[in-house]
Amino acid sequence: MLSLIFHKKKGLRLQTDHPVPQHGYDEALIKISLAGVCNTDIEITKGYMDFQGILGHEFVGVVVKCREKGLMGLRVVGEINIGCEKCSFCRNRMKNHCPERSVAGILNKDGIFAEYAVLPIDNLHTIPDSVSDEEAVFVEPLAAAFEIIRQVDVIPDNRVCVLGDGKLGLLVGQVMSLIGCEIIVVGKHEEKLAILKNKGIRTVLSSDFNEKGFDIVIDCTGSPDGIGIALDIIRPGGRVIIKTTTSKKRGIDLNHVVVNELSIIGSRCGPFPVAIKALEERKIDVLPLISKVYPLNEGIQAFEHAAIRGGLKVLLSM
Ligand SMILES: [Zn+2]
Ligand SMILES: [Zn+2]
Numbered sequence: 001m002l003s004l005i006f007h008k009k010k011g012l013r014l015q016t017d018h019p020v021p022q023h024g025y026d027e028a029l030i031k032i033s034l035a036g037v038c039n040t041d042i043e044i045t046k047g048y049m050d051f052q053g054i055l056g057h058e059f060v061g062v063v064v065k066c067r068e069k070g071l072m073g074l075r076v077v078g079e080i081n082i083g084c085e086k087c088s089f090c091r092n093r094m095k096n097h098c099p100e101r102s103v104a105g106i107l108n109k110d111g112i113f114a115e116y117a118v119l120p121i122d123n124l125h126t127i128p129d130s131v132s133d134e135e136a137v138f139v140e141p142l143a144a145a146f147e148i149i150r151q152v153d154v155i156p157d158n159r160v161c162v163l164g165d166g167k168l169g170l171l172v173g174q175v176m177s178l179i180g181c182e183i184i185v186v187g188k189h190e191e192k193l194a195i196l197k198n199k200g201i202r203t204v205l206s207s208d209f210n211e212k213g214f215d216i217v218i219d220c221t222g223s224p225d226g227i228g229i230a231l232d233i234i235r236p237g238g239r240v241i242i243k244t245t246t247s248k249k250r251g252i253d254l255n256h257v258v259v260n261e262l263s264i265i266g267s268r269c270g271p272f273p274v275a276i277k278a279l280e281e282r283k284i285d286v287l288p289l290i291s292k293v294y295p296l297n298e299g300i301q302a303f304e305h306a307a308i309r310g311g312l313k314v315l316l317s318m
Pocket of ligand 1: 038039040041057058141
């Protein structure tokens with residue numbers, strides 16, 4: 001099968017003769033329809049996570065082989081963390097933190113930039129007919145945006161600032177606006193901020209931004225500098241949520257965190273059912289976030305496009 005593979009020495013390349021993966025008893029073979037290139041994929045090609053193999057973790061596809069007949073032929077998206085099912089994390093519904101976990105396209109398991117992929121049946125979620133493939137491919141990053149309100153109590157009285165108008169920033173901005181709190185999204189690109197402005201969400205260009213004293217600041221900049229800016233504009237006792245993963249190390253002044261009794265919360269993968277429901281109920285607009293769809297055999301060009309800073313979502317069609 002055709003697949004997009006990253007190798008530390010050989011770099012990113014297309015392989016036309018990769019064997020179709022075998023599915024185990026509790027797994028399903030999925031024919032991938034559409035996949036999203038994520039900033040994490042780009043960071044992996046720069047050395048993040050030390051990963052080698054088929055890249056990719058955002059997808060929608062169709063189940064073509066599995067023991068559960070009810071799933072056959074259905075459109076699905078899939079959670080990417082695969083736990084050992086035995087440790088205390090796995091037993092307490094925290095398989096995302098299983099020390100033995102693998103993560104599709106990120107850690108010890110091939111990802112989904114290929115014609116076929118295998119995932120545990122338990123990781124799959126079916127997609128309602130009213131949600132298109134182009135929308136469903138956003139479930140994984142949208143779930144990551146919803147993770148914030150699973151981790152942190154946000155009330156309508158809170159002043160919230162989202163740093164970054166990348167793909168994730170635009171999703172997080174929309175999710176936070178559902179709560180009805182005072183929110184501002186800071187970005188560098190007028191045309192991207194306009195997507196939120198059209199939904200009545202307050203936005204500002206970073207060059208014009210000079211507000212401080214937020215109760216909650218969410219770093220979606222994708223830049224090692226984002227956390228420093230967040231710490232600068234948070235109120236004492238406030239909460240900073242970090243969504244940015246980067247291959248570069250970050251230097252921050254922890255004295256500022258101590259003196260101002262700040263909470264710093266890392267935030268990664270989130271609840272898929274919540275994200276699917278939000279798409280079904282038309283609460284979140286994801287289609288304006290699509291920049292271009294490339295066929296998988298133009299995967300290298302797709303990556304070059306996705307790596308341009310400030311771009312929107314690049315999709316791969318299988
Ligand atoms: Zn991602
Ligand atoms: Zn485990």
